[in-house]
Structure formats: structure tokens, C-alpha cells
Amino acid sequence: MARRKKIYEGKAKILYEGPEPGTIVQYFKDDATAFNAQKKDVIEGKGVLNNRLSEFFMSGLNGIGVPTHFIRRLNMREQLCRSCEIIPLEVIVRNVAAGSLSKRLGIEEGTPLPRPIVEYCYKDDALGDPMVSEEHIAAFGWASQQDMDDIVHLALRVNDFLSGVMLGAGIRLVDFKIEIGRVYDGDFQRLVVADEISPDSCRLWDMESGEHLDKDVFRRDLGSLTDAYTEVARRLGVMPKSSGPSKPTLIN
Missing domain, CATH: 3.30.470.20 (ATP-grasp fold, B domain)
Structure with a gap:
């Protein structure tokens, strides 16, 4: 899809004009921030994981009648949403x-x-x-x-x-x-x-070990943020469980 006019850029996402009136394109960046952006880093693959996981949760909410702005995923880093x-x-x-x-x-x-x-x-x-x-x-x-x-x-x-x-x-x-x-x-x-x-x-x-699988891994220097997010995606079926330690292939 051709790049459109940037509307807003935040710490983790960029919003662009959508292809149709009343829509926006939400782009997920690899940037990680904590403590009101006092701690920053770029973590390769984070945006891809968050795009896919957010799609999973928003689609699930839409499916049970909880309204969201999510329309559909466009590619590995972008999703089409209703403007609100x-x-x-x-x-x-x-x-x-x-x-x-x-x-x-x-x-x-x-x-x-x-x-x-x-x-x-x-x-x-x-x-x-x-x-x-x-x-x-x-x-x-x-x-x-x-x-x-x-x-x-x-x-x-x-x-x-x-x-x-x-x-x-x-x-x-x-x-x-x-x-x-x-x-x-x-x-x-x-x-x-x-x-x-x-x-x-x-x-x-x-549930068993108490291991953190969220952004606290980055906030508290507890290990690899990508590994933590990948584990969540694997457990939810967003990624195949057989994926190796190299970059896993996301399910389309």
C-alpha cells in the first residue's frame, strides 16, 4: 500500500491517513520506552509481534460483540482501523x-x-x-x-x-x-x-513460575523482550510452537 500522510507519531506507533474516509493505518514501530520515555531502545521484531498480538486480541473482542476500532491487518507491521x-x-x-x-x-x-x-x-x-x-x-x-x-x-x-x-x-x-x-x-x-x-x-x-512476559522485562532488565513477547504469541497460537531460536515465522 502506498504511504499516506502521517497524522501522528507516538512512542510505539505511527498513524497515517487511511485509504478510505473514516479510516487510519496504524504502524507498529520497534521502539521500546519506559519510565515516560526516560529509558529507550529499538528492539528488532517488537513491532511485528505487537501488530499480530493486537490483531489477535482486537479480533477476538470484535467476535464477542465488544466494539473496537480494528478492521483488519494489512501487513506485518500495519493494520487498518476506524478513525475515532x-x-x-x-x-x-x-x-x-x-x-x-x-x-x-x-x-x-x-x-x-x-x-x-x-x-x-x-x-x-x-x-x-x-x-x-x-x-x-x-x-x-x-x-x-x-x-x-x-x-x-x-x-x-x-x-x-x-x-x-x-x-x-x-x-x-x-x-x-x-x-x-x-x-x-x-x-x-x-x-x-x-x-x-x-x-x-x-x-x-x-502461572507457574511467575516469569514476566511483558514490558517489565525491558523496564527491569529481566532478559530479552523479544523472547518474552514471542512466548506469549506461541502460547496463543499466533506463532507455531515449533519455531526455532532464530526469527520465527508468523502465521498469516
């Missing part, structure tokens, strides 16, 4: 204490939570994506109360789906973050899961 207005929030769902929650509340990492907890952060890199409450969201007009009810409903449905899929692969879904977009059909608005779902945006631990 992103609500400026990161929506975080936590099942197990880890990361900032453990630091904030003094809960030992790995402690199961009594129920899934939904948190919100305001999307602003310059501010470090600060945590906000529903009061902030309503006061500043980022989302209406109806939007918030719908966002919580979507987030918990995504959690149920991902938890089940991961459990079947021997992986514990510790937490994840998603973004929500508004899609307009005339005067009618609906909310969809947008951006990506990949090991970049989830904490994934092996």
Missing part, C-alpha cells in the same frame, strides 16, 4: 497488585485483589500521565457520566475476555491499560476500544 476521537484517558484494570499500585498502597506485588479495580490516568506525557478520579473527568469535560458508565462496562468486558484467553495459555493477566475512542455515525456516538492491546500494555506473568 480518543478520550484523553488511559483506562487501567488491575487484577493483581503490581507496579505503581504496590508502591502507592504498600501492597506486596503479586497479591490478588478482591475484585478488578478500574483506574484512570490523564493522557499527557509532559505531566507523566497523572492518575485522576471520575470527579476530575466530569469537571473537565473529558467524558460524560454516561460515557464513564460505558467505559467501565467495556473495560470489565475486556478484562473478562483477556483473563480467560490468558488463563487458557497458562498466563496470569495482572493488569492492562486500554484507550477508548468515540466513533460517530451521523448524530449517533458510540465508544470503542482503540489503540492496541499487546504485551506493551499488559502485565503478563507465567
